Each structure stands twice: as structure tokens, then as C-alpha cells.
Amino acid sequence: MEMSMKLITAGPGSGKTQRLASDIQDRLDEGVSPYMIMATTFTREAAREIAERLGGEVSIRTVHGLGYWLIRLARRVRGEVVPRVISEEKAMAVMERAAKELDVKFIEPRRAMDDMARIRERGGRLETLHPQVQHVIERYFEILSSENLMDFTGILDEARKELADPDLQAFLQGQHLFVDEGQDISPVTEWPILEVLMKGSCEFVMFASPSQQIYGFRGACWEKLCSLFPEDLTIETMNQNHRSTPEIIRAASPLAGPDADTMVPVKESLGIPVLAVDVMNPEMEADFVGRQIAEWLDQGIEAKEIAVLARVHSMLNIIQMALRMRNIPFQIVGGRKSLFHREEAQAVLGYLRLALDPMDDTVLESVIDYPPCGIGTRTRNELRRDGYLTWDHLFGALAHPNKFRKQVISRIHRILDLREYFEEVVRSGLPLMQAIARIIELSEIPTYLNSEGDFQATIALNDLLKLSVEFPSLNRFIEYLDAEVRRPREVEGVQLSTLHASKGREFCGVIIPGFQDGVIPLDGSELQEEQNLAFVGMTRAKYRLVLTLNRSLPPSRFLSKLPVQVALWPPH
Structure with a gap:
């Protein structure tokens, strides 16, 4: 079976995410089993958003998450132990160990890691590297x-190998496959996996915006990817922009490629021009940013609806100082959240309470679908009806397994098994920190996070584990953790972000500092991708957009293309 591919080019603000979720919901409404729908996107946050729109009924994965699922599927059928995914920090430790074992004196492990990444992500050959680097990588x-x-990266390497199995290919036939953020798919490491799945699918739809390709340094290359698409490809374009005012769209369009340079604004004009503000030096630029934000706040815009998007993270330091001077709250996007406000911490709390009291009903809502396994709102309602999920509901489902998907019954059995495993851990007499580490390991939360590449969340889990050393018992640690999880969150503030981290988000007001050569575009970076990055940043804005530059460097070469209103500050 071979199915034609459909490519939907969808520029910023086109409603792409809504369309993707709607198309999947349509398949569910038509009676397609959630088991027969696959969907991938670029980040875990985007996957969570789409899954929530679908009530959690369909598993939305990153491509790495999909790869790890395929590996687990194949290895478990063969009765083999599934490899443990390691963090970047652990991978570096292994490379350092390899260099030490070979007594290599002139090869830095970090350089070997970078060379290996380049070879794997861009399809190079190991033989092109220095012989000693080759030996270190081979030992790694x-x-x-x-x-x-x-x-x-090994997740994708192993997934490609597993997909060579005809039996696995046959099992995966007939899927409805939806791929989000296609412009950032690597033609070397990721497309070969999707291509195998496409050839056996009954539907293959990719959403992409080439003008927003910003991950070339990770191997993405739209031109090369397009050369691999089937000849009978059909293309649909979504060119309406529901996000930004006509002024913002007109200002950003000169930076767009053919997929987005004819965006049609849906919103009416507010008569607010896009500004490019020229100041004397970086300090005055930061001061202007603070003043502009204070003005927007006075106009009634919420702090969380204002963003400062910088090309590199270090540029935000001086902005933070300017905001502190005005007592304006802010948050670092992509910075480490409070340990206790991460969903992983709340799930860990649930598992620890289950270990302490195997009959505790109140933990079920937090652990039934974490790590995510496709038990969403609809399935929970089927299980619990109008009440809270209880053990009686789960036992009732087991008594009538034909009423529920196999996935649900399997998950219930897994939770019951965990109760027994946890009870053994508690009775084992292990030191508290070791016991908690074992409970977290059995929950499979670390495996899930590493397979999705969320190493920051893994670090947060380790930090949480380290806190347990201060407590005399599991009960006392649970009391402490429960109090922290319930503690009110910090006041939301102005969003400080890099341009890369802003992808997929939108704000009422956006300021992009450093709009000058050497910064935007960044020295040494690929020019087209830098232009895409500037386009991404500008199209995050809904109503107000301000670009700032200072005279330490010449204005950005992109600025001359843009129909913006240039202003000096302070005004003469």
C-alpha cells in the first residue's frame, strides 16, 4: 500500500494547530481508532497543546518520541531489554571515559561530541574525521x-534500523499520519522514519512553513527535504493570518518566503505603526525597552502578554536590569521553572503517595496518564462518569474489559503492578533517597523525559530527589512536597525569550532588541535562516511591534526591506 502525501503550507497565525487538531478529531468522529492515528510535532510543549485539544485521546509525540516508541515496540516483541536513554550530561561523561580509556591526549571530548553530532545529523562519514577522533567515537x-x-540521536538511529523489519512495517500499515512543523524535519535522521510510515499509511499529511525554518543547525534543510517528497505530492496553502494586524503583516512580509509572503490579514487595522527605534548605546536601548513596556502596561496590556525577544540569551541580562528598576515583573522563557510547578513533580507526588498508601484514591488523576499513554478526558469520563477516579472505577473497567480500549486496560494493569512494586520498595528498608529514586525509576517518568529530549525536566527530577536527603521518612517528604506543589505560583510577568524559544507563541506586544548587523543576522550564521528567525520573531506580535537598535553596530541589513516607521530616542 502506498498513499499520496499531502503538504499543507501554513504561515504564522494561519490557524495551523487548530486545523491539525480538527483534522484528527474528524478522523476520530468518523470512527477511526486512536491506535490508527499517529501525529508528530517538534516540541513536547506543542505535543501537549495538541493532545489537550483532542482530550488526550491520541498520543502526540515528537519524532524522537515516536522513534523511542518504535524501539520499545520492537524490542519487547523480541523479548529484549529496551535501551535506557541517557541525558546529554551522561553522554558527555561516556565520551570522556572513552577518551580516557584510549589514553588520547590531544582530542577534547567536547570536540569529539560536536564532530560526532555533525556527522550523524548531516549524513557525513566517520572516516572524514581525524583517526584519533574516530577511535574515541567508536569506543563511545x-x-x-x-x-x-x-x-x-541514537533514538533515531535505532528506530531506522527497527523499521527495516517487514513484520513491524506490516503492523504499522493503515495509519493516519499527521506531521507538524515539517520545515524543521531533518532529511537525514528523521525523514527516513516518516517515509517508511508514509508508504504504509492510508493518509499522510504534513504541515510546514518554510519561512519559519530556524533549526538548520540541527540538520533541517527544506530544499533537501523537498527533493525527497513523492512526485504525486498534493499541496494546499493556508494564507490567512488570524493573529496580527495588517501593519505587522505588511512589515514582516518582505522577510517571508513564497509560502507566507502573501499572507492575508483577518484582523482590522488599529492604526498602530510598526516602529524601528534608533538609540545611542545598549544601555539607552534597554532603558527605552523598559519605558515602552511601562507605557504598554499603563495602557492596560497584561505583563504576560508582552514579550522581549532577543537573538541570544545574554542580551536579556541588561533588559532584566531595566525592568527591575521599574519594578516590572518578568519571566525567563525556557528558564528553569520552579521544581514544584512542573507536571513531573506533581506526577512524582502521586506515585510517592501511592507507595505510601496503595489504596489512596486521590492519586489516580495525577498518575493514570503520566507518562502520557492516551488516556484523555473522554476516557476518564467513561471510567469515572461524574465523580473522581477511584480504584472501584478501575476494577470495574477490568471486570468489563470489552468496553474499553486495550490501551486503557493495559494501563490499569500497570498501575496495579506498580502498587506491588512500590510496596516491595517501601518494605526493603532502603535509605530514603534510594527508595524514592527506585519509585521514580519504576514510574518510567525519567525514560519518557529522556526519550523526548527534555533533559531540563530530568535535571529538575534529580534536584527533587536530592531534596529528600533532608527528611527522616517518606511521609515527611510527601508532606513537604505536597505543600510546595500547592503553594501559589509566582506572579506572571513580561516574557523574556530568545527568538528561537518564541516559536509557536503569540503576544499582544513584542519588542525585538538588537536589530542590527552582527546580531540580527548573527555573525557566522546562515543568512537565510537568520532572515527566517527575524520573520518568526516579528510575527509573534498581535497588535504592537517595536524593533530597537543602537549605534554600536550598523543597522540590520534586513531593516532596509521593511516598511516600518523609524524613530530616534530620545527624540531631538
């Missing part, structure tokens, strides 16, 4: 293999 892979470990 030997160590991973001998200890049944897998690094992040």
Missing part, C-alpha cells in the same frame, strides 16, 4: 552498546 558507541544505553 561500544560503551553504549555494552551497557544497553542510547543517546538522544
Whole structure:
């Protein structure tokens, strides 16, 4: 079976995410089983958003998450142990160990890691590297293999190998496959996986915006990817922009490619021009940013609806100082959240309470679908009806398994097994920190986070684990953790972000500092991708957009293309 591919080019603000979720919901309404729908997107946050729109009924994964699912599927059928995915920090430790074992004196492990990443992500050959670097990398892979470990890129390597199995291909036939953020798919490491799935699918739809390709440094290349698409490809364009005012769209369009340079604004004009503000030096630029934000706040715009988007993270330091001077609250996007406000911490709390009291009904809502396994709002309602989820509901489902998907019954059995495993851990007499580490490991939360590449969340889990050393008992640690999870969150403030981290978000007002050569575009970076990045940043704005520059560097070469109103500050 081979199905034609449909490509939907969808520029910023076109309603792409809504369309993707709507198309999947249509398949569910037509009676397609959630098991027969696959969907991938670029980040775990985007996957969560789409899954929530679908009530959690369909598993939305990153491509790495999909790869790890395929590996688990194949290995478990063969009765083999699934490799453990290691963090970037652990991978570096393995590379350092490899260099030390070979007594290599003139090769830095970090350089070997970078060379290896370049070869794997861009399809190069190991033989092109220095012989000693080759030997270190070969030893690195030997160590991973001998200890049944897998690094992040290795997920895709192993998934491609597993998909060569005709039996696995046959099992996966007939899927409805939806791919989000296609412009950031690597033609070398990710497309070969999707291509195999496409050839056996009954529907294959990719959403992409080439004008927003900003991850070339990770191997994405739209031109090369397009050369691999089937000849009978059909294309649909979504060119309406529901996000930004006509002034913002007109200002950003000169930076867009053919997929987005004819965006049609849906919103009416507010008569607010896009500004490019020229100031004397970086300090005055930061001061202007603070003044502009204060003005927007006075106009009634909420702080969380204002964003400062910088090309590099270090540029935000001086902005933070300017905001502190005005007592304006702010948040660092992509910075480490409070340990206790992460969903992983709340799930860990649920599992620990389950270990302490195996009959505690109140934990079920927090653990039934974490790690995510497709038990969403609809399934929970089927299980619990109008009340809270209880053990009686789960036992009732087991008594009538034909009323529920196999996935649900399997998850219930897994939770019951965990109760027994946790009870053994509690009775084992292990030191508290070791016991909690074992409970977290059995929950499979670390495996899920590493397979999705969310190493920041893994670090947060480790930090949480370290806190337990201060407590005399599991009960006392749970009391402490419960109090912290319930503590009110910090006041939301102005969003400080890099341009990369702003992808997929939108704000009422956006300021982009450093709109000058050497910064935007950044020295040494690929020019087209820098233009895409500037386009992404400008199209995050809904109503107000201000670009700022200072005279430490010439104005950005992109600025001359843009129909913006240039102003000096302070005004003469």
C-alpha cells in the first residue's frame, strides 16, 4: 500500500494547530481508532497543546518520541531489554571515559561530541574525521552498546534500523499520519522514519512553513527535504493570518518566503505603526525597552502578554536590569521553572503517595496518564462518569474489559503492578533517597523525559530527589512536597525569550532588541535562516511591534526591506 502525501503550507497565525487538531478529531468522529492515528510535532510543549485539544485521546509525540516508541515496540516483541536513554550530561561523561580509556591526549571530548553530532545529523562519514577522533567515537558507541544505553540521536538511529523489519512495517500499515512543523524535519535522521510510515499509511499529511525554518543547525534543510517528497505530492496553502494586524503583516512580509509572503490579514487595522527605534548605546536601548513596556502596561496590556525577544540569551541580562528598576515583573522563557510547578513533580507526588498508601484514591488523576499513554478526558469520563477516579472505577473497567480500549486496560494493569512494586520498595528498608529514586525509576517518568529530549525536566527530577536527603521518612517528604506543589505560583510577568524559544507563541506586544548587523543576522550564521528567525520573531506580535537598535553596530541589513516607521530616542 502506498498513499499520496499531502503538504499543507501554513504561515504564522494561519490557524495551523487548530486545523491539525480538527483534522484528527474528524478522523476520530468518523470512527477511526486512536491506535490508527499517529501525529508528530517538534516540541513536547506543542505535543501537549495538541493532545489537550483532542482530550488526550491520541498520543502526540515528537519524532524522537515516536522513534523511542518504535524501539520499545520492537524490542519487547523480541523479548529484549529496551535501551535506557541517557541525558546529554551522561553522554558527555561516556565520551570522556572513552577518551580516557584510549589514553588520547590531544582530542577534547567536547570536540569529539560536536564532530560526532555533525556527522550523524548531516549524513557525513566517520572516516572524514581525524583517526584519533574516530577511535574515541567508536569506543563511545561500544560503551553504549555494552551497557544497553542510547543517546538522544541514537533514538533515531535505532528506530531506522527497527523499521527495516517487514513484520513491524506490516503492523504499522493503515495509519493516519499527521506531521507538524515539517520545515524543521531533518532529511537525514528523521525523514527516513516518516517515509517508511508514509508508504504504509492510508493518509499522510504534513504541515510546514518554510519561512519559519530556524533549526538548520540541527540538520533541517527544506530544499533537501523537498527533493525527497513523492512526485504525486498534493499541496494546499493556508494564507490567512488570524493573529496580527495588517501593519505587522505588511512589515514582516518582505522577510517571508513564497509560502507566507502573501499572507492575508483577518484582523482590522488599529492604526498602530510598526516602529524601528534608533538609540545611542545598549544601555539607552534597554532603558527605552523598559519605558515602552511601562507605557504598554499603563495602557492596560497584561505583563504576560508582552514579550522581549532577543537573538541570544545574554542580551536579556541588561533588559532584566531595566525592568527591575521599574519594578516590572518578568519571566525567563525556557528558564528553569520552579521544581514544584512542573507536571513531573506533581506526577512524582502521586506515585510517592501511592507507595505510601496503595489504596489512596486521590492519586489516580495525577498518575493514570503520566507518562502520557492516551488516556484523555473522554476516557476518564467513561471510567469515572461524574465523580473522581477511584480504584472501584478501575476494577470495574477490568471486570468489563470489552468496553474499553486495550490501551486503557493495559494501563490499569500497570498501575496495579506498580502498587506491588512500590510496596516491595517501601518494605526493603532502603535509605530514603534510594527508595524514592527506585519509585521514580519504576514510574518510567525519567525514560519518557529522556526519550523526548527534555533533559531540563530530568535535571529538575534529580534536584527533587536530592531534596529528600533532608527528611527522616517518606511521609515527611510527601508532606513537604505536597505543600510546595500547592503553594501559589509566582506572579506572571513580561516574557523574556530568545527568538528561537518564541516559536509557536503569540503576544499582544513584542519588542525585538538588537536589530542590527552582527546580531540580527548573527555573525557566522546562515543568512537565510537568520532572515527566517527575524520573520518568526516579528510575527509573534498581535497588535504592537517595536524593533530597537543602537549605534554600536550598523543597522540590520534586513531593516532596509521593511516598511516600518523609524524613530530616534530620545527624540531631538
